[in-house]
Amino acid sequence: MDPIRNPYAPGAGQRPPELAGRDGELTAFDVVLERVARGRPERSLVLTGLRGVGKTVLLGALRSAAVRRGWGTGKLEARPDTSLRRQLSAAIHLAVRELGSTGAGQAEADHVLGVLKGFALRDAGPSSKLRDRWQPGIDVPAVTGRADSGDIEIDLVELLTDVGGLAADRGRGVAIFIDEMQDVGPDDVSALCAAAHEISQQGLPLIVVGAGLPHLPAVLSASKSYSERLFRYARIDRLDRAAADVALRSPARDEDADWDDAALDAMYEATAGYPYFVQAYGKVAWDVAPRSPITADDVRVAAPEAEAELAVGFFGSRFERATPGEREYLRAMADVEDAGADGVVTTAAVADHLGRKPQSLSPARDALIKKGLVYSAERGRIAFTVPHFGRYLRAHG
Numbered sequence: 309m310d311p312i313r314n315p316y317a318p319g320a321g322q323r324p325p326e327l328a329g330r331d332g333e334l335t336a337f338d339v340v341l342e343r344v345a346r347g348r349p350e351r352s353l354v355l356t357g358l359r360g361v362g363k364t365v366l367l368g369a370l371r372s373a374a375v376r377r378g379w380g381t382g383k384l385e386a387r388p389d390t391s392l393r394r395q396l397s398a399a400i401h402l403a404v405r406e407l408g409s410t411g412a413g414q415a416e417a418d419h420v421l422g423v424l425k426g427f428a429l430r431d432a433g434p435s436s437k438l439r440d441r442w443q444p445g446i447d448v449p450a451v452t453g454r455a456d457s458g459d460i461e462i463d464l465v466e467l468l469t470d471v472g473g474l475a476a477d478r479g480r481g482v483a484i485f486i487d488e489m490q491d492v493g494p495d496d497v498s499a500l501c502a503a504a505h506e507i508s509q510q511g512l513p514l515i516v517v518g519a520g521l522p523h524l525p526a527v528l529s530a531s532k533s534y535s536e537r538l539f540r541y542a543r544i545d546r547l548d549r550a551a552a553d554v555a556l557r558s559p560a561r562d563e564d565a566d567w568d569d570a571a572l573d574a575m576y577e578a579t580a581g582y583p584y585f586v587q588a589y590g591k592v593a594w595d596v597a598p599r600s601p602i603t604a605d606d607v608r609v610a611a612p613e614a615e616a617e618l619a620v621g622f623f624g625s626r627f628e629r630a631t632p633g634e635r636e637y638l639r640a641m642a643d644v645e646d647a648g649a650d651g652v653v654t655t656a657a658v659a660d661h662l663g664r665k666p667q668s669l670s671p672a673r674d675a676l677i678k679k680g681l682v683y684s685a686e687r688g689r690i691a692f693t694v695p696h697f698g699r700y701l702r703a704h705g
Contacts, residue, residue, distance in 0.1 A: 309602075314594045315559035318587035321364035325559035329551030329583075330366055333542055337370050341377050344481050344513045351537075352504050352516040354489070356524050357544035359680075359694045360584035360622070363519040366544060367485050370517055374483045380407040380475060383485040388678060392496035393460060396484070397428035400471060401446060403482045407475060420474045422451035427467045430456050461499040468503045472512030481513035489518035490527050491680070501532035508538065521693050523683040546581035546695070555586050565600035574607040578614075582695050584622070589614045623700040629679055636662065637672040638681065641690065642701035651698065652691040 315325045333355075343350045353370075355363050367383070374381050382399030386392065404420060425446040450456070455467040475482045486492070492500065500516060507514050518524070518539075528535040547555060553572050560566050567575070575593070579585035593602055593610040630638060637658065644657045655673065659666040673690060676682045685691050692698060 309565060309594055309597050309600065311595050313563045314591055315563055316587045316591035316594060318584060318591055321368070323365050323368060324362075324555060324583065324587055325562070326555050327362075327365065327369060328555035328558070329547040330362070330369070330544075333366060333544070334369060334373065336542075337373055340515065341374060341379070341481065344515060345377070347511060347513075349508065349511060350515065351508070351540045353518070354524060354528070354539045354541050355517075355519040355544050356522050356541060358522065358582075358692075360582050361544050361546060361695075362583040363544050364487055365583075367487055367517065367519045371483065371485050374481070375406070377481070379481045379483055380404060381483050381485065383487070385487040386489055386491040388491045389493070392492055392500075393430065393463075394428065396464075397424060399484055400424055400467070400482075401428075403484065404471060404474065407478050407480060407482070413477070416474060416477065418448045419451060420470050421446050421448045423454045423467060423470050426450040426452060426454065426456035427463050430458055430463065460495055461502050464499040464503040465506045468507055468514055469510065469512065472507045472510070472514035475513045481515070483514070484516050486516065486518045487520075488680075489520035490524045490683075491520075492527075494531060497527060497531040501528060501535050501538060504538055505532070505534065521680065521683050522685065522691075526684075547583060547586065548581060549576055552576055552579065552581045552586055555583065556590055560594075560600075560602070565594075565602070568601040568603055570604035571602045571607050574604040578607065578611060580695070585618070585696075588618055588622075592617070619700065619704065623694065623697060626681055626694060626697075627701070630676065630681060631672075634672045634676050634679075634681075637669060637676060638692075638697075639701055641682070641692065642698035645692075645698040651695075652685045652689050655688055655690055658690070 317324050337353065340350050340353065355366060357363050371381050371383060380403035382401070382403040384395040384399045386395070401424060404417065404424065407417070425448065428446070429450055455463040455470070457463055471482055504516050525541055528539065532538070552575070556567055556572065556575060575586070575589055579589055589607070589610065592614040593607050596610045597603070597606040627635065627638070640658045640661045641653055644653050644661050645651055655666050655669070659669055662669070673682070677684060680693055682690050683693050
């Protein structure tokens with residue numbers, strides 16, 4: 309079949325041609341936007357799930373929904389060991405610009421931008437070297453005495469209160485989207501929770517929408533005990549069979565092609581409904597199929613090439629980030645994984661498999677958590693953040 313017309317898109321964070329199986333989350337977010345617009349109390353939102361389930365894609369779709377409503381939006385991707393202040397400043401700057409301002413409202417907007425500039429310039433601090441100082445690109449003077457104390461919690465509460473007030477005066481809202489939220493540092497997480505709590509109490513039209521790995525709720529709870537009531541958590545999982553079929557069939561039919569039922573059976577067996585795998589296998593199966601409809605034989609021919617591409621780009625690139633000691637830990641997890649429920653294994657089982665004491669393996673486990681390769685499902689238990697990672701490690705020795 310014509311590769312130029314291939315509709316499938318196995319890219320990191322790239323929106324697939326058919327966003328199947330996410331109607332519930334999109335509808336619920338529309339309700340949130342409407343409630344906030346009407347001054348009703350509403351919680352911020354956190355999406356959690358393994359890698360490859362489409363959290364980043366869904367985050368982008370939610371942002372698009374906010375933009376269509378005329379909201380100001382900003383998005384950032386958190387990074388480990390990096391202060392949130394600079395990234396958040398850029399995201400909020402974009403959101404304020406999207407709110408717009410003309411005439412009498414310009415002075416108020418300029419004041420908020422001045423507060424934002426003062427907040428942003430605290431990133432470097434007065435003792436930083438000149439070459440390290442950062443300018444946020446805000447063309448108004450910095451306002452002093454507001455959101456510039458240097459205490460991120462105090463500053464963020466003041467800043468978001470001002471931004472939320474500006475949005476309320478405009479009769480609109482602001483949404484800040486944070487991807488990889490589990491990588492936000494402890495102090496910054498605490499500040500985010502405190503700020504979200506304050507704006508919720510004041511009824512301001514500003515929400516935070518985060519996305520991260522399954523242990524993100526535990527990260528937030530460790531920061532502020534009230535975080536469980538502050539956010540609405542949505543677990544993003546693999547697609548069920550019906551949604552996976554739609555993700556394959558709808559784009560194909562837009563190109564006057566189709567899949568037969570046996571091919572769809574084979575695809576679900578191979579991908580288990582994980583959205584990234586659906587796109588990866590779908591792309592290769594389209595290219596190898598001589599004609600429509602795509603058959604189960606086409607899927608079988610495509611499988612080795614799809615698996616080879618995943619081994620390099622999806623699994624292998626992550627495995628290469630681990631040190632030899634960390635790789636030993638990962639392989640041990642894979643070896644005992646079958647005994648765990650839903651891919652979760654006990655740290656004691658890993659240690660027993662390696663003939664080591666659990667305490668001696670703590671540095672490797674903690675380093676793997678920081679690298680986002682595993683997560684702690686609960687005390688004494690560990691799991692891969694990447695679906696089918698254990699199967700990949702067992703297949704590749």
